[in-house]
Amino acid sequence: NTVKFFPAGASGGLAKLKALYGPYGDVRFVPTGGINAGNLSEWLAHPAIIACGGSWLVAKNLLAAGNWDDVIRLTKEAVAAAG
Secondary structure, three states, rough: OOOEEOOOOOOOOOOHHHHOOOOOOOOOEOOOOOOOOOOHHHHHHHOOOOOOOOHHHHOOOOOOOOHHHHHHHHHHHHHHHHH
């Protein structure tokens, strides 16, 4: 069982997800909304989280400018943070 957890940050963040994990230990989560390069590793460290989504990877300004070098860099950084 896998569930998208959105908006993760506005819904109570990692503390809320940890609280949900208690009674729903068989559920895996994919949090989005409020995930960023600065907190990605913290989210991914929780055993119930199988993936995270984040718009910072392809921010509107990068997309509008066609700045693919930064999109690639941010994606590589996220993959490295995921281990």
